[in-house]
Amino acid sequence: MELHPPQAVREIARRLEDAGFETWAVGGAVRDAVLGLPVGDWDLTSRARPEEVRRLFRRTVPIGVEHGTVGVLGRDGVLYEVTTFRRDVETFGRHAVVAFADTVDEDLSRRDFTCNALAWHPLTGELRDPFEGLRDLRAGILRTVGRPEERFAEDYLRVLRALRFAGHFELAIEPATWRALVEATPMLPRLSAERIREELWKILSKTRRASASLSLYAASGALAVLYPELDATIGVVRGGGVRPDAWTESLLAVDALPPTRPLLRMAALLHAVGMPAARSRDLRGGWRYTGHEVLGGRAAAKVMRRLKASNADIERVARLVTHQSDIFPPDAPDAGIRRWIHDLGADLIYDLFRLRFALARAEVDGAGEPPRDLIERWRRAHAVMLSHPPLAVRDLAVGGDDLKALGIPPGPRYGEILRGLLERVLENPELNTRDALLALVAEEVQR
Numbered sequence: 406m407e408l409h410p411p412q413a414v415r416e417i418a419r420r421l422e423d424a425g426f427e428t429w430a431v432g433g434a435v436r437d438a439v440l441g442l443p444v445g446d447w448d449l450t451s452r453a454r455p456e457e458v459r460r461l462f463r464r465t466v467p468i469g470v471e472h473g474t475v476g477v478l479g480r481d482g483v484l485y486e487v488t489t490f491r492r493d494v495e496t497f498g499r500h501a502v503v504a505f506a507d508t509v510d511e512d513l514s515r516r517d518f519t520c521n522a523l524a525w526h527p528l529t530g531e532l533r534d535p536f537e538g539l540r541d542l543r544a545g546i547l548r549t550v551g552r553p554e555e556r557f558a559e560d561y562l563r564v565l566r567a568l569r570f571a572g573h574f575e576l577a578i579e580p581a582t583w584r585a586l587v588e589a590t591p592m593l594p595r596l597s598a599e600r601i602r603e604e605l606w607k608i609l610s611k612t613r614r615a616s617a618s619l620s621l622y623a624a625s626g627a628l629a630v631l632y633p634e635l636d637a638t639i640g641v642v643r644g645g646g647v648r649p650d651a652w653t654e655s656l657l658a659v660d661a662l663p664p665t666r667p668l669l670r671m672a673a674l675l676h677a678v679g680m681p682a683a684r685s686r687d688l689r690g691g692w693r694y695t696g697h698e699v700l701g702g703r704a705a706a707k708v709m710r711r712l713k714a715s716n717a718d719i720e721r722v723a724r725l726v727t728h729q730s731d732i733f734p735p736d737a738p739d740a741g742i743r744r745w746i747h748d749l750g751a752d753l754i755y756d757l758f759r760l761r762f763a764l765a766r767a768e769v770d771g772a773g774e775p776p777r778d779l780i781e782r783w784r785r786a787h788a789v790m791l792s793h794p795p796l797a798v799r800d801l802a803v804g805g806d807d808l809k810a811l812g813i814p815p816g817p818r819y820g821e822i823l824r825g826l827l828e829r830v831l832e833n834p835e836l837n838t839r840d841a842l843l844a845l846v847a848e849e850v851q852r
């Protein structure tokens with residue numbers, strides 16, 4: 406079979422082979438290349454031990470020598486991972502402890518799914534496919550290598566990987582694999598927060614139609630176990646039944662945002678987590694969700710903290726969820742828009758609009774156009790942003806030194822005076838000159 410790896414991959418394989426070490430391309434690269442999809446990282450597996458790989462190449466990086474992985478810098482400046490043939494010796498349902506193996510087939514047998522257990526020889530073009538991964542791929546089936554109960558129990562992360570791969574490649578999960586996977590979901594909380602988070606992150610950042618994998622999270626029970634806040638949004642309806650339920654809208658909103666913006670997609674996914682708690686009857690007998698955004702911001706932060714996300718990411722997602730409905734009214738004057746930008750933070754404005762557009766599209770089942778008045782409001786906010794108005798005390802044309810020069814004794818009063826000036830300047834940015842502001846201060850001091 407002819408695949409087309411970068412020249413550097415062939416060069417690395419040739420040097421290893423010339424030194425007597427059988428070497429293959431493996432894993433995701435082979436799978437993606439066979440499918441005719443763009444390939445991310447080409448990984449190699451070799452009979453050479455890490456120390457032998459390091460001897461053979463001038464520029465290497467010990468990426469995970471204890472796992473047998475050495476990074477080799479290709480002539481193209483890319484770092485390629487070369488991992489010694491491995492086999493699993495002991496398992497804890499979290500991390501498999503590995504030992505080195507003698508054959509590539511043995512190495513392939515410890516891999517998770519048949520479609521990931523392919524090896525391709527960069528010099529001969531031979532494809533090793535001992536578990537008929539190619540047949541499964543062509544038939545659109547995801548299946549574990551070996552008995553699914555055992556393979557999931559060895560490493561529960563494989564449950565989440567199955568859901569991700571099945572969604573990403575639009576594969577149907579083979580029935581025995583599916584049954585074992587569903588059975589294994591109660592064990593998922595044993596995984597570290599980091600591994601759980603990284604899996605979700607890969608869905609959000611690699612898969613355009615992320616809803617496919619996320620729907621499988623829901624169907625398998627993984628959602629209920631790992632993300633009960635999201636599971637609780639299933640079936641939560643608004644809009645008297647003409648709109649999809651809150652979970653479906655969340656998925657549609659995620660799909661409406663690009664994989665290049667995973668954090669924004671995260672906010673879309675979590676945008677409705679405050680709805681179950683906020684739900685009450687309205688006077689016509691329908692449901693209303695007044696204040697769900699603020700509750701949702703808190704719940705979203707809780708989810709993100711549980712995932713051990715960074716403080717910056719937690720805060721960003723919480724702010725987006727909290728302010729999801731806080732776009733200024735269509736008839737707001739420019740001064741109102743400036744005040745709005747000041748209150749929410751200029752760094753949030755564009756993402757808040759993107760989120761709003763995605764939610765608007767989701768609301769009409771993913772197909773609708775963004776509402777015209779939202780576009781108009783975006784246009785106005787954009788114009789105000791482009792005018793770079795003063796929005797913070799540090800943007801004022803005067804500062805503490807000027808107040809001192811006016812003979813005002815330093816103290817908390819400085820803050821009050823400057824905030825007062827900012828209020829005036831938000832109203833009328835033309836006041837933001839040294840002379841105008843000093844005149845205002847002088848007036849204030851004399852009173």
Ligand code: ATP
Pocket residue numbers: 431432433434445515516517518521522560562563607
């Ligand atoms: P992608 O990088 O596109 O998400 P991938 O298949 O390359 O997909 P990686 O996590 O990069 O996934 O792993 C590379 C290969 O290592 C996989 O194709 C699979 O053969 C093997 N592998 C990775 N994680 C596991 C695991 N938890 N259990 C068994 N095999 C695994």
Ligand code: MG
Pocket residue numbers: 433434445446
């Ligand atoms: Mg990979």
